[in-house]
Amino acid sequence: MKRAIFPGTFDPFTVGHYSIVMRGLTFFDEIIIGIGLNQAKKTLFSVEKRLDLITQAFKEEPRVKIASYNSLTVDFAKSVDADYILRGLRSVGDFEYERTVADANRKLTGIETVILFTEAEYSYISSTVARDLISYGKDISAFLPPNVKI
Ligand code: ADP
Secondary structure, eight states: OOEEEEEEOOTTOOHHHHHHHHHHTTTOSEEEEEEEOOSSOOOSSOHHHHHHHHHHHTTTOTTEEEEEEOSOHHHHHHHTTOOEEEEEEOSHHHHHHHHHHHHHHHHHHOOEEEEEEOOGGGTTOOHHHHHHHHHTTOOOGGGSOTTOOO
């Protein structure tokens, strides 16, 4: 069984994240979406709300599981018996960071990171822009996965 984790902050989970998971399911048997709580980042959405939005997105998809974690990402991967980390890449801005973390994780534990390029139509979608829109009272439904309501 090929199992991957898809770690992130997901503040909030967007259609860009959704697309990466759905594409990941074409070659992974199971994907565990891990909401990382250990970062010093202050989030707009509570962990309960973030879990709720992701649960809505995947309620018809039994091969996707959702959890939160408070440890190093590789330790979370080991704890759920996953050999892969799935990540998405939008731009060269994402590239250096993703490569450094992927290299460190592989050297430390042998866990491979699989990176998918974003679909062009989602390359402008980010949690940061979604939060900015919310702060100005704008609707973000176009940023959310299908069938997800804030
Ligand atoms: P983190 O704080 O770990 O970067 P995020 O929630 O911002 O967590 O993102 C999780 C993963 O999803 C990262 O690999 C990020 O590059 C990817 N991602 C975010 N938005 C998109 C998008 N629109 N298309 C593809 N991948 C994306």
